[in-house]
Amino acid sequence: MARLQIDIDYLAEQLKALLAIPSPAGFTDTVVRATCEELDRLGVPYDLTRRGAIRAWVKGKTSNQRRAVISHLDTLGAQVKMIKDNGRLELVPIGHWSARFSEGARCTIISEKGSYRGTILPLMASGHTFGEEVDKLPVGWPFVELRIDALARTKADVGRLGIDVGDLVAIDPAPEFLDNGFIVSRYLDNKAGAALMLACLQALAREEAVPTVDTYWLFSISEEVGVGASAVVPHDVASLVVVDNGTSAPGQNSAEFGVTIAMADQTGPFDYHLTRKLIQLCRDNEIRFQRDVFRYYRSDSASAIEAGADVRTALATFGVDASHGYERINMHALRSVAELLTAYCLSPVMIERDAKELGPLKGFTEQPLEEAEQSLGPGKRNNGKRDNDKGDR
Incomplete structure (x- = not known):
């Protein structure tokens, strides 16, 4: 069965709703509840892990060798490292991101007494005070501080507000949706992946399409700190397609249009057969795609494998500039x-042997090693033979 039509208005609506919910890793209960409410509205059943990862599922024509798709709901953020004598807050990042992108960001400090608004500023923030020195300050988390929008001139003032070391800081995403299809925001990694998964579920429900096999739709909550899929992938899943961002940047082959299929990341190559299945599906369904290799990147695939899941994994991405x-x-x-x-x-299962975790050699996959045919043009010779002469092969 061919691809289904996606309602991009619905997709955009879900992305806006998800971006509006602060969800740095460690503070994901609210976004989990919102996602579950949408699953309820779509009529998709689900379970939650203890910490809140979502395992939704759509029944297929058979329960033999189940599939799974996963994205993550958590985002980057920060935590209070120290309360300074001047009433400002020193921060450490949640996840890996540069302090240069924090400068000037509006944010919310989440304390036990409630939330406070604030701004992350370089230590030298006033040109009227520091002159040209403002441009000489190094980049790094020790060189920024959080200014609280409350009476907080001293450490004692901050204590009276109830703000303490370890409190979480959610950075405003500041999204902008343009009429030409571009979307600019923080945390498109991976609120966009979660939104497009919901759009898939909406399309399946609308078309009353039945997957080939039972398919799990997973939403993890701690990918940005490296452990997202470690406790949510069922043992009976044979293949896991991860949805996340591709890195559209100089030296990369990702793009902000079409699908970018990741061939490898810093943990190594993705599964040969599942990756090429996605590539062939793009070709068969006339979906624009390109391939890429990510050097400084890992995803829910890595945490699933590291947790012991014997599952084929592939990574389908949407190109993101300035990830x-x-x-x-x-x-x-x-x-x-x-x-x-x-x-x-909706595609057929190609590797029947994967239905069982263990099995004999019979039915095991093969990877081609034959020498490729080389066409040098009409009448040209290739290794002493004409281009239409295959020799003994």
């Missing part, structure tokens, strides 16, 4: 990834 900064994507990429996921869950 882990002030990010930009295009709706074309989000729609393309969503179309690919619908085509995938």
Whole structure:
């Protein structure tokens, strides 16, 4: 069955709703509840892990060798490292992101007594005071501080507000949706992935399409700190497609249009067969795609494998410019990834042996080693033979 049509208005609506909910890793209860409410509205059943990772599922034509798709709901953020004598807060990051993207950001400090608004500023923030020295300050978390929008001139003042070491800081995403399809915001990684997964589920429900096999739709809550999929992938899942951002940047082959299929990340190559299945589905369904290799990148695939899941994994991404900064994507990429996921869950199972965790050699996969045919043009010779002469092969 071909790809399903994706409602991009619904996708955009869900992305806006998710971006509006602060969810740095460690503070994800609210976004989990909102996602579950949308699953309820779509009529998709689900369970939660103790900490709140979501395991939703759609029944297939058979329960033999289940599939799964995963994205994460948590984002980057910060925590209070120290309360300074001047009433400002020293921060440490949640996840890996540069302090240069924090400068000037509006944010919310989440304390036990309630929330406070504030701004992250460089230590030398006033040109009228420091002159040219403001441009000489190094980049790094020791060189920024959080100014609280409350009476907080001293450490004692901050204590009276109830703010303490370890309190979480949620950075405003500041989203902007343009008419030409571009979307600019923090945390498109990976609120966009979660939104497009919901759009897939909406399309399946609308078309009353039944997947080939039972398919789990997973939403993890701690990917940005490296352990997202470690406790949510069921043992009976044979293949796991991860949805996350591709890095559209100099030296990369990712793009803000179409699907970017990751061939490898810093943990190594993705599964040969599942990755090439996604590529072939793009070709068969005329979905624009490109391939890329990520050097400084890991995803829910790594945490699933490290936790002991014997599962084939692949990574389908939407190209993001300035990832882990002030990010930009295009709706074309989000729609393309969503179309690919619908085509995938409706596609036939190719490796029947994967239905069992252990089995004999019979039915095990093969990877081609034959020498490729080389066409040099009409009448040209290739290794002493004409281009239409295959010799003994």
